[in-house]
Amino acid sequence: MEVLFANKPSENSLLVYPVFAKKKVADLALNKLVARLAAAKEFACKIGQTFFVLNGEGSSQGIILLGLGEAKELDVPNIMDAFGTAGKSAGNHHPAKLSIFIPEELHKYAQEIAEAIVLSNYQPAAPYKTGESQTELRENSIKSMEVTGLGKNEAAQNAFRKGIQIAEIVNEARMWVNTPPNIANTDFFRRKSKEIAREIHAKLKILRRRKLRKLNMWTFLGVNRGSPDEAHLITLDYCPKGVSRDEAPTVLVGKGVIFDAGGYNLKPRGSIEDMHLDKAGAVAVLSLMRLLPKLGIKKHIVCVTPFTENLIGQNAYKPSEILKTHLGKTVEITNTDAEGRLILGEAISYAVEKFKPAAIVDLATLTGACMIALGDRYAGLFGNDKALIENLRSAGDETDELLWQLPIHKDYADKMKGQFADLRNSETGSERFAGASKGAAFIREFVGKTKWAHIDIAGPAFTTDPKKYEQKGATGFGVRLLARFMENLK
Ligand code: BES
Ligand code: ZN
Ligand code: MN
Numbered sequence: 001m002e003v004l005f006a007n008k009p010s011e012n013s014l015l016v017y018p019v020f021a022k023k024k025v026a027d028l029a030l031n032k033l034v035a036r037l038a039a040a041k042e043f044a045c046k047i048g049q050t051f052f053v054l055n056g057e058g059s060s061q062g063i064i065l066l067g068l069g070e071a072k073e074l075d076v077p078n079i080m081d082a083f084g085t086a087g088k089s090a091g092n093h094h095p096a097k098l099s100i101f102i103p104e105e106l107h108k109y110a111q112e113i114a115e116a117i118v119l120s121n122y123q124p125a126a127p128y129k130t131g132e133s134q135t136e137l138r139e140n141s142i143k144s145m146e147v148t149g150l151g152k153n154e155a156a157q158n159a160f161r162k163g164i165q166i167a168e169i170v171n172e173a174r175m176w177v178n179t180p181p182n183i184a185n186t187d188f189f190r191r192k193s194k195e196i197a198r199e200i201h202a203k204l205k206i207l208r209r210r211k212l213r214k215l216n217m218w219t220f221l222g223v224n225r226g227s228p229d230e231a232h233l234i235t236l237d238y239c240p241k242g243v244s245r246d247e248a249p250t251v252l253v254g255k256g257v258i259f260d261a262g263g264y265n266l267k268p269r270g271s272i273e274d275m276h277l278d279k280a281g282a283v284a285v286l287s288l289m290r291l292l293p294k295l296g297i298k299k300h301i302v303c304v305t306p307f308t309e310n311l312i313g314q315n316a317y318k319p320s321e322i323l324k325t326h327l328g329k330t331v332e333i334t335n336t337d338a339e340g341r342l343i344l345g346e347a348i349s350y351a352v353e354k355f356k357p358a359a360i361v362d363l364a365t366l367t368g369a370c371m372i373a374l375g376d377r378y379a380g381l382f383g384n385d386k387a388l389i390e391n392l393r394s395a396g397d398e399t400d401e402l403l404w405q406l407p408i409h410k411d412y413a414d415k416m417k418g419q420f421a422d423l424r425n426s427e428t429g430s431e432r433f434a435g436a437s438k439g440a441a442f443i444r445e446f447v448g449k450t451k452w453a454h455i456d457i458a459g460p461a462f463t464t465d466p467k468k469y470e471q472k473g474a475t476g477f478g479v480r481l482l483a484r485f486m487e488n489l490k
Pocket of ligand 1: 260262278335337338339340365366367368369371425426427431435458459
């Protein structure tokens, strides 16, 4: 989206004008209006409250008054909610141009304001509706923005531009995750990864069935056996100019299950409907890669994303199968629906061997248990390194993509030992107790001594109860978090 920084709103724009409680509005005419609205109990400047004034002063289309309460009560979540509300309301007025006034109190939130407005304008149904509904959705999205009030504050202008860039990538991530498996299949992600490699000048490597067999990734291949589409292990290796390829990279691993029917442990009605979203981890790390040059991250960063469906069929893997892994450990398949940990285990042991990473961070919609424990506001955080965990958690606090650390008790790890094989992919009987921890314990078996963190995003990756700047469905969770994490490492 285009953005222009101006001294005053242009004639044809729709203006978003923040107003604080207990504070005079600088513009005299508006000040009178706000006082009258307050007296009439129409608009109390409560945080996130909006009031639309048609044909307001100095603009042909109108003004959206945006209540912000008292400046001292502002924080990232409520700023984003408030501007998300304003962004959605603005979209509904089909503005030719949106003009946003950012007063001094809000300069430090320029990035979050831009993010909230762009995120609020995502239209999940736009690619699919036809006719009038499609036209309506198209018109509902803001095409260009103008910002006033920043004056010569270049840092704030840059932060605003950065917010737009990040949120546009997050919106595309949300679109990819929401895209159903008949369209967003392994082919789709092969094409996307080629585009990304070209876009960011990363080395691309795509391993398919023949190579995965050579690498002994039999559990990844096992998950894939019920699908007509080949498994893909996609690696992007980003090493910008001035950084040595010998620098031990940070490796990001993301679960890319195109559709998780559960396999022969078939998911029932009520659990299967959202399982096209089971690739949210992979999409988050691929999207993060796209941001690296835009954010000027000068570090060696690699992403590894295993993509496959988990279906049933003549060839599909079955409970009781014993499969060998790339690492050499054997796994008893006790539940074909615990597929995420299998494909992540293979991807991680491959990454450890090939890249000797400084650290690995994996993102996965891994367990319903994590969603039960934490809902859609927190992802579960696990790991073996204090500093890594702390850095991720604080990046989460800063971006409001919240992480909550959960434990891997030795006794939970013991429960992942197999009866015949080295490991089993699910405990039988009590698998629902501490399910997120046991999933993490299984993955840890493939990490070795590498610094590692695992983020179970089953809860926040999608939502039926969106925040003000979100829509139902995929949230793009993890992209803003990882972007901040990378920036903080600079
Ligand atoms: N993709 C699911 C986890 C999931 C559930 C994500 C709900 C988002 C929403 C995962 O592959 C799965 O099926 N996990 C099982 C693990 C169990 C069999 C040990 C689960 O959570 O039931
Ligand atoms: Zn899954
Ligand atoms: Mn599953």
